[in-house]
Amino acid sequence: MRRVYLDYNATTPLAPEAAAAMIDALRDLPGNPSSIHREGQRARAAVEQARRRVAELIGADFTEIVLTSGASEANNIAVAALGERGPLLTTAIEHPSVLAPAQRLAEVVRAQPGPHGELPEVPALIAQAEAAGVRGVSVMLANNETGNVLPVAQFARAARERGWWVHCDATQAVGKIPVDVEALGVDLLSLSSHKLYGPKGVGALYVRAGLELPPMIVGGHQERGRRAGTENVAAIVGMGEAARISAQLDLAAEAARQQELREALWAGIQAIEPGAHRQGLTDPALPNTLNVRFPGVDGETLLMNLDLEGIAVSAGSACSAGSLEPSHVILAMGVPYDEARGSVRFSLGRPTTEEEIQLVLKRLPVVLERTRSLAWG
Numbered sequence: 311m312r313r314v315y316l317d318y319n320a321t322t323p324l325a326p327e328a329a330a331a332m333i334d335a336l337r338d339l340p341g342n343p344s345s346i347h348r349e350g351q352r353a354r355a356a357v358e359q360a361r362r363r364v365a366e367l368i369g370a371d372f373t374e375i376v377l378t379s380g381a382s383e384a385n386n387i388a389v390a391a392l393g394e395r396g397p398l399l400t401t402a403i404e405h406p407s408v409l410a411p412a413q414r415l416a417e418v419v420r421a422q423p424g425p426h427g428e429l430p431e432v433p434a435l436i437a438q439a440e441a442a443g444v445r446g447v448s449v450m451l452a453n454n455e456t457g458n459v460l461p462v463a464q465f466a467r468a469a470r471e472r473g474w475w476v477h478c479d480a481t482q483a484v485g486k487i488p489v490d491v492e493a494l495g496v497d498l499l500s501l502s503s504h505k506l507y508g509p510k511g512v513g514a515l516y517v518r519a520g521l522e523l524p525p526m527i528v529g530g531h532q533e534r535g536r537r538a539g540t541e542n543v544a545a546i547v548g549m550g551e552a553a554r555i556s557a558q559l560d561l562a563a564e565a566a567r568q569q570e571l572r573e574a575l576w577a578g579i580q581a582i583e584p585g586a587h588r589q590g591l592t593d594p595a596l597p598n599t600l601n602v603r604f605p606g607v608d609g610e611t612l613l614m615n616l617d618l619e620g621i622a623v624s625a626g627s628a629c630s631a632g633s634l635e636p637s638h639v640i641l642a643m644g645v646p647y648d649e650a651r652g653s654v655r656f657s658l659g660r661p662t663t664e665e666e667i668q669l670v671l672k673r674l675p676v677v678l679e680r681t682r683s684l685a686w687g
């Protein structure tokens with residue numbers, strides 16, 4: 311059976327160019343980037359080239375990029391650093407890798423979203439933060455479950471005027487919409503390679519020049535003393551190649567293409583299931599994400615039946631997959647617990663075709679019928 315993958319917010323397949331660059335690096339760059347001999351220096355050059363490519367993709371200087379094991383690590387580091395300065399303002403719809411470290415802090419304010427996942431207006435948020443004596447802010451650029459794009463630039467401007475540090479988890483935005491650290495005005499920004507067609511287990515934290523963060527891992531001079539440990543050269547090279555491809559891509563054209571396919575998918579779903587609810591904003595939003603609530607259906611069961619029919623989607627964030635808990639994002643939007651369980655996220659990617667969308671729409675009625683008969687039968 312031909313499979314259709316519509317879970318690109320969970321992860322993306324490796325770009326062929328990134329795969330080729332990684333194989334070359336594994337074979338041809340055996341040195342330790344910290345060694346001063348030629349083997350070491352060749353590995354160092356490859357790591358630094360990748361760092362420059364990541365920096366270019368987000369409008370940063372290469373000295374501002376700290377290579378990490380992914381966005382979860384970058385988020386943990388950023389939130390802990392902000393928490394050391396004082397109370398933190400974040401939102402209830404962040405990824406667990408922001409929410410969990412924030413939970414450890416003594417004082418946290420969590421902004422609650424409205425029914426479409428939208429944040430309160432920026433002045434209201436700032437007032438809430440000021441009342442709590444906030445010194446740092448962590449707000450995501452794009453939500454992984456609804457695709458909503460949050461007003462980070464506007465928020466960062468107001469926050470920085472007050473001397474607060476601003477962290478942005480831009481993991482879902484990088485490679486899908488333009489992301490520029492200067493335009494956003496943030497101090498810290500997290501990104502992950504595997505959401506932009508690079509390998510898994512590697513990412514970066516942008517740290518604005520002049521900002522002093524406590525070392526993330528001690529015991530080595532790597533990453534300018536900010537994160538000890540011999541670099542994963544091949545993975546870093548793969549991320550660099552993925553960043554280069556993303557920087558060269560006509561993002562606007564690709565976004566328009568995916569958005570059109572997504573709207574065709576939504577129109578088709580509505581025709582099949584008139585009671586379906588679309589969850590999240592349509593604008594500003596990522597072009598690829600469609601979160602749908604199917605009344606009277608358990609999302610996990612639907613997901614499994616879709617999988618049997620060759621369609622890969624998600625029923626929440628990948629990190630909560632395996633648990634039957636509904637998504638914390640959808641619950642925070644005020645959707646009752648039982649209804650929230652009927653949520654399914656379709657996320658499109660660069661390889662997605664119109665034919666694939668038509669295949670999903672062709673198979674969906676049978677799958678919905680089977681899911682309902684299992685639930686009631």
Ligand SMILES: Cc1ncc(COP(=O)(O)O)c(C=O)c1O
Nearest residue numbers: 380381382405454479481482502
């Ligand atoms: C918004 C967001 N932040 C952080 C992460 C974690 O990224 P990583 O898998 O690189 O740790 C994800 C991945 O699902 C995400 O969607």
